[in-house]
Amino acid sequence: MEKVYSRTTGICKDMVSGFCPGCMHGTVIKLIGEVLDExxxxxxxxxxxxxxxxxxxxxxxTYDNTTAPxxxxxxVATGIKRANPDTLVYTYQGDxxxxSIGLGESVSAANRGENISVIFINxxxxxxxxxxMAPTTLLGMKASTAPKGRIAEEHGYPMHMCEILNQLTAPAYLERTSCNTPANVMKTKKAIRKAFENQLNGKGFSMVEIVSNCPTNWGLDPLDSLKFIEEKMLPEYPLGVIRDK
Ligand SMILES: Cc1ncc(C[n+]2csc(CCOP(=O)(O)OP(=O)(O)O)c2C)c(N)n1
Known part of the structure; x- marks a missing residue:
């Protein structure tokens, strides 16, 4: 079973991961812990x-956290940050x-240029x-609410949050990464660090979108889920820096 604590820093609790085998949440949260520690x-x-x-x-x-509705x-991050401007505040959110349900809050916070960092797991x-089905579900991709796969005419098209937020004036930094290869894991860590440093430097809204997997609900084993990311997700959600003010 995967351990989720950081071997180098011991920052996360030393316990067995409760995530499904191959899920990227454990990897990302470990990277965040390493960055905060460094x-x-x-x-x-x-x-x-x-x-x-x-x-x-x-x-x-092992550090302060809360769960928002x-x-x-x-x-919620806006409130915490405005009341505690010296606190490094980040959100960690799924698609x-x-x-979807938070689209209004997400776009509005970005549009206000709130000095927060968003880690967005797609x-x-x-x-x-x-x-x-989520707004990010690929065309043709099966979901429990779209058993025949997503159809544009019925369900609309996949939404590209980095590109949507890039239409706004305020955001400081938007980057899309993945953790499907060791090199991309390191790029993700660098991006997370940049999003946090931007906030400490008062630059405003930063978001790192991480193209991730869900082997359980995709019905794939962990290795095949990485293949699915490479072959299907990344052509729709290309990696790279979308904005760096
Ligand atoms: C207001 C409200 N509506 C619906 C739910 C039920 N609910 C709990 S988790 C979830 C889906 C979360 O999906 P996502 O944000 O993509 O995160 P993931 O589980 O993939 O990390 C839903 C709909 C809820 N808890 N609260």
Whole structure:
């Protein structure tokens, strides 16, 4: 079983991961912990977790965190940050949370240029509740609410949150990464660090979208889920820096 604590820093609790085998949440939360530790800011960090598998991360955090009502993480983070400007505040949200039920809060926080950092996990479906279609579901991709696959005429097209937020004036930094290869894991870590450093430097809204997997609800074993990311997700959601003010 995968251990979710950081071997180098011991920042997350030393316990067995409760995530499904191959799920990227464990990898990302470990990267966040490493970055906070390397920046020596864990004592002044507050995480705002979205609802869903994202929220399970509270089990592995030894620093301040709270869970926001579904979709409202950016609004809750706004309040925490404005009341505590010296606190490093980040949200950790799935696509159901950030791009669907929370779309209004997400776009509005970005549009205001709130000085917060968003870690957005795009796994193409609602994970915790059984693989329902999300705004990010690929065309043709099966979901429990779209058993024949997503059809544009009925369900619309996949939504690209980095590109949508790039239409706004305020955001400081938008990057899309993945953790499907060791090199991409390191790029994701660098992007997370940049999003946090931007906030400490008062630059405003930063978001890292991480193209992720959900082997359980995709019905794939962990290795095949990485193949699915490479072959299907990344052509729709190309990696790279979308904005760096
Ligand atoms: C207001 C509200 N509506 C619906 C739910 C049920 N619910 C819990 S988790 C979830 C899906 C979360 O999906 P996503 O945000 O993509 O996160 P993941 O589980 O994939 O990490 C839903 C719909 C809820 N908790 N609150």
């Amino acid at each position: 920046m020596n800011v864990m004592d002044k960090t507050a995480a705002v977790l979205g609802i869903g598998c994202c929220g399970l991360n509270m089990e592995y955090m 579904h979709g409202r993480a950016c609004a 159901g949370d950030f791009a 796994n193409g479906i609602y994970g915790m509740t059984g693989g329902q």
